[in-house]
Amino acid sequence: MSATWDDLENALGWFRAAPSRWLQSARQDLSAAAEWIWVVLQGDFAEDQTTAQVITGTVISMIPLVDQVCDVRDLIANCKKINEDSTNKWAWVALVLTLIGLFPTLGSLAKGCLKILFAYGRKAVFNAGRQALDSDMWQATRPYVEHGLAKLNDHLARPEVRRALSALRIDQPYRYLAEQTRNVAAQLQVSRLTSAMDSALGPARQLLGMVKRWGGTDLARRANHTLQVLDGVRGQADRALAQAIKPVQDWLGRLAQRLDVEHRLNYRAQTNALNPHHFHRFSLDAEIEELRKSWPDWVAVGKGAKYRPLREAPEVPPGHFDISANAPRPLREAFKTFHTVHADVLPPGTVLYRVLDPKSNDNSLCWMTKAEFDQLLSKPEWRQKFAVWRHWNHNGEFVTYTVPPGEGLRVWRGTTASQRLNDQQGRPVLANEQGDLYWLDGGAEQIVVNPADLKRQHLGPRQFTGWGYDEGDIQVDLVGVPILQHNWYEAN
Structure with a gap:
């Protein structure tokens, strides 16, 4: 040495x-x-x-x-x-x-x-x-x-x-x-x-x-x-x-x-392009740096949540899946993403929507109804209402899932809780010297499913949201348009 x-x-x-x-x-x-x-x-x-x-x-x-x-x-x-x-x-x-x-x-x-x-x-x-x-x-x-x-x-x-x-x-x-x-x-x-x-x-x-x-x-x-x-x-x-x-x-x-x-x-996004370096998610550190320069309208600055996250997990009805701190991953502590929540069973034929980016899993837990999706007019609106930070999901695509014939799909549904921006150690990121923090409001109705209950054959094709990939190093042009491709997580 x-x-x-x-x-x-x-x-x-x-x-x-x-x-x-x-x-x-x-x-x-x-x-x-x-x-x-x-x-x-x-x-x-x-x-x-x-x-x-x-x-x-x-x-x-x-x-x-x-x-x-x-x-x-x-x-x-x-x-x-x-x-x-x-x-x-x-x-x-x-x-x-x-x-x-x-x-x-x-x-x-x-x-x-x-x-x-x-x-x-x-x-x-x-x-x-x-x-x-x-x-x-x-x-x-x-x-x-x-x-x-x-x-x-x-x-x-x-x-x-x-x-x-x-x-x-x-x-x-x-x-x-x-x-x-x-x-x-x-x-x-x-x-x-x-x-x-x-x-x-x-x-x-x-x-x-x-x-x-x-x-x-x-x-x-x-x-x-x-x-x-x-x-x-x-x-x-x-x-x-x-x-x-x-x-x-x-x-x-x-x-x-x-x-x-x-x-x-x-x-997989390469199409007739030489050596493209496509899609690297915006990192947490980069997002913090950008916000400190100037925060966009869809980010709130204040001391408290507009829709406070639940402090305790709801009771689990018979036959339903758990979203408490004792639940298996990825459902563990999913109750904290809700401001209000209740158990429900969606009837066959119900169509759910999930906004995602090219690296997101199709069969994850967070979805929304068609009615909620149809009301979204822009990427900022989606981020604000569903409380999705940039380093979590760059969007650009969406996928649908149709509940198959049978007994229906067990879900948890309710108001999306506000999400505070935390640093790598889980500490709140200060927005100013007055002690204000960065928040995403939430407030839309979200649906949480158990990914294990989803069946791949009932998944629709990936489609463009029309909001673009501008947050992720993907160039949307005739050379670099990504191939819309499923990313189904197979548990071994």
Whole structure:
């Protein structure tokens, strides 16, 4: 870990502000520096949306040592989990997902992108439970992979990353990442994994050595214990990692297939165009930046919701599906999208409408009646009445679903609740110094269905809304008009 103290100070500051004692001492209080290093190294990759998890590689490599500190943090967190129960195969699987992100054969671009997906894979391993993982690791981790893909999409949309893609002449990043994932799976062997582990143990020992030398007795004791944990896990690694390779190889194969699907979703809009980069969703950060410059009429600014979201989920009638906090995904907490709600059964022949963009799933949960759809005259009106932020859905298309013959379709219906704009950590975004927030009013009647109840043969063709694709890098002209194509999510 050869770099100046200034580099390390900058790297630590990227994770957490320096302790006040360090600043007040004019950077002379080494015990404060030891405390700073120790606190940064305790970062756990299992926490939601940690820095090391969502922005890696291509961007942070511009700051010396940040990527190495990320690796050390993840390695320490992994080894702590293994130390709790070294017989837990899935803790070793998580370690493999950490170590393959360190393979030197991965270029900086691929490493930065794949670390995002591997981080969400690790989160899944420690949250899904052994029984679910033993049954089907891919299925158990899939919701986390989808969150990781959303973060990857944001990462690929960053100007720095786009410049890197251009310089490397990578015109189809998802296909490229799928190929890199398959290459990693083929290279998995114990010797490569332990070599990667040793490459991270060096910086870890240096950083913890600083904590031991500069910290007080208690801090030195804890740093020494962490070093013992790291060495203990390394001593078991040759045997335990061998048993974790096969499930990781299978998982990587499924991940590569999922990246292939993402490639097809992003490039299906090509028609007689050379190398078009079509449709990258407007990111949350970009939307916040645009609003702070000037917010459009369809965005309200104020301190409260016009249609307050429900605080409690409704009681579930017999035979109906749940939308409470205990419901399975994607229905979990769907009640919060309502201001008022009641259960209903739509009779056969009822036609529902869903506004979507080229990447949206056809069979998702949010729909509207034909009457509501026919009243919509513009994209801003749709966004305002149905409370849809730009980074959620770029629209441009719609699809219909006709309730088939039989007992009807069970749904929840009611007034759409107002939606507040939150940042990546779920905190409200301030609109001004007076404490006002950004809101979408809501107020239209929305329909929530259980996607599992929908049958593909009763889905109508995708059609243009006539509102355009101006928010998503799609060029609507004779060369770049997207192909209207279904995107039906098939649960495995």
